[in-house]
Amino acid sequence: MLKRPIEFKGSNFTLSVIHLYNTQTEEIRLEIEKKLKQAPDFLKNAPVVINVSALDGDTSWKTLFQAVLQTGLHVIGVTGCKNSNLKKEIIGSGLAILTEFKAEQYRASISSSMKTSIKTLTINLPVRSGQQIYARNSDLIVTGNVSAGAELVADGNIHIYGVMRGRALAGASGDRKCQIFCIHLFAELVSIAGQYWLSDQIPTSFSGKAARLYLESNILTIHPLL
Template identity: 40%
Template sequence: MSGQEIEFKGTNFTLSVVYLGKNDLTSLNNKLMEKVAQAPQFFNCAPIVVNISEVDDAFDFDQLKEVVEAQDFVLVGVTGCKTAEQKTAARAAGLAVMTSGSQQATAKPSKPTEEKAPTPPAAPSVVPSKIVRGQIRSGQQIYAQNTDLVVIGSVGNGAEVIADGNIHIYGALRGRAIAGASGRKDSKIFCQNLQAELISIAGVYMLHEQIGEHADSPQCIQIEDQQIVFGNLS
């Protein structure tokens, strides 16, 4: 750490966001119970953020925290607060008040634009794919920010590969693969042998037990109408 005992650095983490369609913590509790029942080990102590943009102003953040923690999730914070009162109440409950990029863009006041002569469109910038060679082992996490991830090797059990774009795995996928992490619904996952613990594209996910007949085969995975769709590559 360059000789410093404490150093602050920015980094990226993948967090699940739970969207509340209404102020109904009983329904939230039931939904969290369903998720835990599907994959107890995967969701045990999993960090989550709750989006409350669709609920009314009167919201019990202390009860929200109790409901989430009762199902062994870790409530990192909330997002979607629309009033100063909501933000104050959330902080009083010990929760972080988080703001997504889209919220920040909305909150910025628009500036008057000056008339300028039209300029030719700039050439689109191309972000090179992140290429990783070799086995991704248990406990390792690889993240390709704003680009595709190419793994020339296999992804082992307990390993996690994440990309804001597509994921290409030239080997077996036994761990977790999360494509479209920033919300890109056109992202895909390609692998030569599908044995994944979990696959996810833009927040739509499927667990190992649900893969069924598509396991142990080369697959192209995408989402259509908010559903995981498989395409055999062989």
């Protein structure tokens, strides 16, 4: 039996979203380049989405788009567009208009499908640089060390019992109630439901310490893990 030439399948990808709060192209470019220097392994040549919800209709999309492209990032789509003229410009530049999947939608889908408990994916081996572990619709437990350049992604909570030097992204489907629990925190990046800190944003007092990260009023918060 011959295989079809193509097939469409659903999938999950970890994407950074750049929220634009003004139209100062040089300021935007310099700020992106600053972030790239802070986390080159995570952001260099990365695919990104641009959120323009804070911009008004008098925006020159072409100059903004070029400012982001000059940093080496690959823009794959735009979200938060409310202005019809701006939307036409974005589509004319060859980009897709994306709709963000909100936490409320995620919780509703869980209820409608009668899911009463969250499963757990347990990894008992070290997670090496370049590896990505994704726990779909479940929590993730890693009992070993996580190297720099490795990535942990979970729709639920993340627990790391070894040394954590890579990236941890909990609540990947938008659940803001998820948390990250870590015994030895040296992470390159931590994220919950899209709110993230790079390594330089994690308080230095928690370096190498046991910590719990969660969202409080949609703001990423860290406390000692007692």
